Structures are given as structure tokens and as C-alpha cells.
Amino acid sequence: MPWLIDEDDEHGLINEIFDCPDRIAGLLAPVLIDRRLEKTIRSRWQDDGEILRDLFRDGGPLGSFAIRTKVGFAIGLYGKETYQDLREINRIRNAFAHQ
Helix, strand or coil: CCCCCCCHHHHHHHHHHCCCCHHHHHHHHHHHHHHHHHHHHHHHCCCCCCHHHHHHCCCCCCCCHHHHHHHHHHCCCCCHHHHHHHHHHHHHHHHHHCC
16 A cells, blocks of 8 residues: 655655664654554544544543554554554564663
């Protein structure tokens, strides 16, 4: 599946990831996936300007990639295989982050 780039900063980041050491790529690539996941979840839910901001803020109920992957699966954004892939991406990201 092609990755559709909808923001200029994503285009630059994607290009840089290919030239980065594995550890940096393992930390940056999940950021792109996380941003897209949050954006997709937000697009399916109602908001009054505060609700989603509070839910997705750092430390909020949906403030982590791990929780957002669970929510994405729970609301039917993707199937079990993709959910497992996202869990593995999160595990790899955490391993790189704590090295």
C-alpha cells in the first residue's frame, strides 16, 4: 500500500528516515504512524473543541501510541493482523527508546 503524504513535514521526515541509523529510524517511523492513527481516530469522533484535545494530550486517556492502536482496532480501523503489527512496531520503538 502506498503511503500518501498529506503534509510537507512528513515528506521531509520520510526522506530522512531512509538515511538514518536503525535506532533513529526505529524511533521516527512510529511517530508518523502514530500521527496518522490519531488523525484517523479523530476524524471518526465528534468534538466540541475540547474533548479530543483532552483525550489525546500527553498523559490523557489516549495519549500513548499503545492505547491508540487498541482504540483503532476496537473501532474497526484495521483487523487483527494490522493490530499485531502495530503492537510489534510499538515494542521495537520502546526497545530503541530504552537502549
